[in-house]
Amino acid sequence: MNTFRNPILPGFYPDPSICRVGDDYYMVTSTFEYYPGVPIFHSHDLVNWRQIGHVLDRPSQLNLDGTPTSRGIYAPTIRYNNGVFYMITTFVESATGARRNFYVTATEPAGAWSDPNWLNDAPGIDPSLLFDDDGKVYYTGNRVPPEGQQYPKHMEIWLQELDLEEKQLTGPKFSLWDGALKQIHAQESPHLYKINGFYYLVIAEGGTGFTHSVTVARSENVTGPYESCKMNPILTHRHLGKQYGIVNVGHADLIETQCGEWWMVCIASRPYGGYHRNMGRETFLVPVQWEDGWPVVNPGKGIVEWEMTRPNLPEKRWPSLSACDHFDAPVLEDRWNFIRTPRGDFWSLSERPGHLRLRLKPESMTEELNPSFVGRRQQHIYFAVRTSVEFTPNGPSETAGLVALQNHDFQYRFECGLSGEDQTVVRVVCREQGEETVLGSKVVPPGKLYLQFEAIGQSLRFDFATESGRWETIVENADGTVLSSDKAGGFVGTYIGIFASGNGSASSNYADFDYFEYVGL
Structure with a gap:
């Protein structure tokens, strides 16, 4: 092509x-x-x-x-x-x-x-x-x-x-x-x-x-x-209105190819479900020509388009990354990130081979600190995330599971913890503007737990299973706009990841994650 x-x-x-x-x-x-x-x-x-x-x-x-x-x-x-x-x-x-x-x-x-x-x-x-x-x-x-x-x-x-x-x-x-x-x-x-x-x-x-x-x-x-x-301006989309699919275009850098073509990389966002930009600002590419000593961006159109003619360069594709990380490598892949500089040995790929072990830290996902968390960027409007975790909470404050994170005050946590009756439960917690609501909770037996989080645009569904493949929906049609910077403020996009927390309490406990799968739908 x-x-x-x-x-x-x-x-x-x-x-x-x-x-x-x-x-x-x-x-x-x-x-x-x-x-x-x-x-x-x-x-x-x-x-x-x-x-x-x-x-x-x-x-x-x-x-x-x-x-x-x-x-x-x-x-x-x-x-x-x-x-x-x-x-x-x-x-x-x-x-x-x-x-x-x-x-x-x-x-x-x-x-x-x-x-x-x-x-x-x-x-x-x-x-x-x-x-x-x-x-x-x-x-x-x-x-x-x-x-x-x-x-x-x-x-x-x-x-x-x-x-x-x-x-x-x-x-x-x-x-x-x-x-x-x-x-x-x-x-x-x-x-x-x-x-x-x-x-x-x-x-x-x-x-x-x-x-x-x-x-x-x-x-x-x-x-x-x-x-x-x-x-x-030589490039903007503000005149196209907020209904256009590519918005807030700017912050550009120019490059000349070895063939003499000029191109521009820039930022833009893809709002969906209204003017909500869950993925933050992304990197786009657009051609540039020179006329009368000035750069003209995408001549004849002047905007960034979804599909454009390729640069006149030999195509070089890289091997695609696996959708599922089985945590078999000795180090974390480059797509994984921490929140702030990681302090303490709270993660391990060697203590239980084939698993990512997260040790509980007192820091929680709701604080501007360095929690026991690793995550990757949301990259699709429609996507599904799956993981399995083995975790036995030893106290009422201990939790571990999946998190969809815009920031410490805007997030969804799909977590395993204890109920008020000291039963092991899986629950979906929505945190918006610092206020938390438990959207759904189910008692589960101890042992391995499978968690699945699916986004169809701004409609979110959470499923769990105690046996592989036997999914049970716990929450559906949750509001994904909670994860947009347009509600949360700030400059970052949504991360999807796994966490383990003592939520204020020190603990020697840990959670073992067998795999993490992210699939664009």
Whole structure:
């Protein structure tokens, strides 16, 4: 086939940045409070991507202790120069706390990557790097304009030289541009390129919600002045309305192929069941052509489409990942994540071979801490999840099972625990705005328990079995919009995973999970 389908990275993979080394393409995305941080992907054709690891995979690189929901790692940029890969990003400590910028380096994209080089006096978020023809390196980010904000969330893009020997910014700061769309707000995610003698500055404006957009300016000098493109915004979907299937398009990065084509990776979301974006912001691909010295996105249409003509590159497909993880490998697959930096040896793939053992921690799924949890992204509007767990609760606070997680206050837990009569029960708990409702509960005998969670759009069904294949529905038609960021707030997408918790109590107990299956329907 000569076409591809968007998104190219389905599920919560926001803020993509891309670079090319010869015939190889590498891409990174944001991870916020999830660990390991910044997944890195490899492709030969811009369409088929394979994750090759994480950039921030050691606690020395990424300490997320105390990081609130939807804070942490924002908007990484990946660049390559003279045999070295650079990933630069923002660490957001809290809702009101510091935004600290740092970069790491590697000679191989799969790692190992260096510990962070923290940059002093680098305000704002969304840093990027340009390696200029003369050997100089420039840092761009956003900040409050020195003369003050003229309207709410008014920001500007600024530039400073980066000294790679000293690993610090040096020289004066330059104000470059405060965007094309006055009053739209939130000028951010700058990427600076040198193309045919011009410096092009591509940024996002309008926030990450419905009014998101991509704009561009250019200059003959790296420090400006920058001329705004009269066609701005060069990409947005806000004029298409909230009923359109692809919304909040923005935060883009450009790439030129070895064949001379230009492409753009960007974020967008797929709302369903109304304007509800359970999967968060995903990565999409769209073609770019140059006319009169300016980039034109998807000429003739100007939007991101579901199906588009493929890049003029040899197709390279990767072996597909198994839908079922039987936990037979010595380490967790790259698609699994923790919430915040994992502390303590609370998981094991070796204590009971062929199982993932989760030890109960006092931290619960309803706290902004590091619970005993591993999860993966929701990537489909229709999907089913199945697992089996062996767990004997020893006290009223002990629980283990499946969780569909938007954040600590918006989630569904399909858990095994004790009833008030000390009977073992399986129950479905809906947590919305911090308030919990038990939607269904059944007494079950001790031993292995099979759990199944199915989503048909925003209609959720929960089934259990005490014998393989003999499913019994406990809850159906539960409201999936609880798992959307439009209700929960924040910037992340839904995770589906497994957990074990003492819910405030220390415990030596554990839960053994035999497999975890996620299938798009």
